[in-house]
Structures are given as structure tokens and as C-alpha cells.
């Protein structure tokens with residue numbers, strides 16, 4: 701049976717006892733409304749740890765004022781069943797006021813990565829992510845933390861933060877889980893209308909097209925980006941926020957693919973009010 705903890709101190713005490721008992725703790729941070737993508741992260745954590753803590757917290761700090769914090773889907777009872785079936789031992793699901801009480805003043809800011817790509821479109825987002833992840837790590841005291849490749853920039857930001865702040869925590873990045881038609885699983889897919897859902901696989905298809913062009917030897921980024929952009933606009937009503945080809949380690953955008961061993965091709969596309977992201981690491 702999964703134990704659900706909402707209180708910060710209680711979670712810290714539970715984590716401390718597990719450590720004292722010699723258990724290796726794995727954390728899977730989520731915002732809930734769990735789907736198969738999250739469950740695969742939990743299963744991955746189970747391979748790397750004795751005890752898995754799944755955190756469920758819709759973090760207000762990582763949403764911009766015009767974003768979907770209020771309407772973000774929430775379903776703790778179903779999440780508990782799903783997380784438990786995938787092997788979670790503890791769910792940590794705090795209330796917003798216990799994470800950010802009135803007197804709360806501290807933020808974690810990571811230079812550079814916070815203001816490019818997703819960060820450019822979503823100012824303050826990665827500061828919110830870094831802040832809450834820092835808090836969740838301090839509360840659950842894990843030996844290993846599992847995140848998804850679907851949020852590629854988040855993975856880079858967290859890796860940098862763990863290194864810079866000397867966290868003694870292993871980071872595992874698990875592959876993106878997709879629907880049969882290629883759409884990356886996301887809690888936000890639930891916002892899509894039937895027609896938008898039909899069109900949404902263009903993100904994945906355009907990434908495949910880009911990968912094919914890289915394999916064919918195309919090296920000028922703008923050529924690939926224009927082709928992806930045309931592909932998406934010809935086949936869907938999606939409005940492109942950005943398409944980027946970047947160094948997969950530094951996230952530096954590349955005008956030409958030269959000397960990199962792998963590149964991160966990423967994009968964000970809006971379908972109505974729903975913003976979807978996806979990415980692919982392409983070996984050169």
C-alpha cells in the first residue's frame with residue numbers, strides 16, 4: 701500500500717528513517733494527473749532505488765500569469781492508484797501554502813539556461829522549477845532522481861543545478877513515452893479537442909523529418925527548421941512558438957551542425973490555448 705504524506709516535516713522524518721535503515725531512495729517529481737509517461741519514470745526509479753517517492757505538486761511558481769495554473773488537471777485519488785500500481789511506496793502531495801508559506805522569500809535561479817528556448821517563451825519558468833525541485837530534494841532526501849527526456853531543457857537545468865549546488869544525487873533521464881501515433885504523453889494533451897488531437901502528432905512527425913534530413917547530411921539549421929515549419933503549418937492549425945536546433949549539452953542554438961556529436965531538435969507548438977512541446981536528440 702502506498703503511503704500518502706502531505707506534511708513537509710512528516711516526509712522529512714520518513715525519508716530520514718529510510719536513510720537510517722540503509723534504504724536507497726528514488727524520487728519522481730511530478731505535477732500529477734499521471735499518465736503512462738510518469739508511470740515509466742516510477743518504474744525506472746524502482747530499478748535504481750529500494751524505495752520510490754513520487755511527488756505530486758502543481759507548482760504555482762513555474763506558471764506565468766497567463767498560463768494554465770488554475771485549470772491544470774488534478775486528480776490525487778486516481779494518481780495514488782496509478783502511482784501505487786507502478787511501484788511507488790510514498791506519495792508526497794503537499795498543499796501550496798505548506799511549500800510557500802506567506803513569509804517565503806527564496807528562489808533558485810540558474811543563469812543562461814533560464815532565458816533561452818522554453819525560458820524565452822516562459823520567463824520565470826525554470827526559476828520556479830529549480831526552486832521547487834530544490835525544496836522537493838531537501839524534503840525527500842533521495843539518492844537518485846528521475847526526470848523525463850520529454851522536458852529536455854528541464855533535464856539540462858536540473859543537471860546543472862545538481863552539479864553547481866553539489867547535490868550528491870544520481871540523475872536519471874528516462875525516454876519520452878509516446879502514443880501509438882507518436883504524440884508525446886503529457887497531462888496537457890487532455891486539453892486538446894478531437895480535431896487538435898488528430899493534428900498533434902505533427903510535432904513528432906516533423907522531428908522525424910528533421911532527423912532524416914540530418915542523416916542525409918543537411919547541416920544548415922535554417923533549412924531543416926523551415927522544412928519542419930512548412931510541414932507543421934501545411935498539415936495542422938498549430939501555431940509554432942519556436943523550433944530550435946541546439947547543442948544537446950549546452951543548449952546553444954546552432955546555425956550549422958558542425959562538429960557536434962549530437963544535437964537537440966526541439967519545438968513548441970500551440971493548438972488553440974494548448975501549448976505542446978517535444979524534442980529529439982539526433983546523433984550526427
Ligand code: PAF
Pocket residue numbers: 729730731757759762829832833851854
Ligand atoms: O516536470 C514536471 O512535471 C515539473 O516541472 C516538476 C519537475 C515536477 C517541477 O514542478
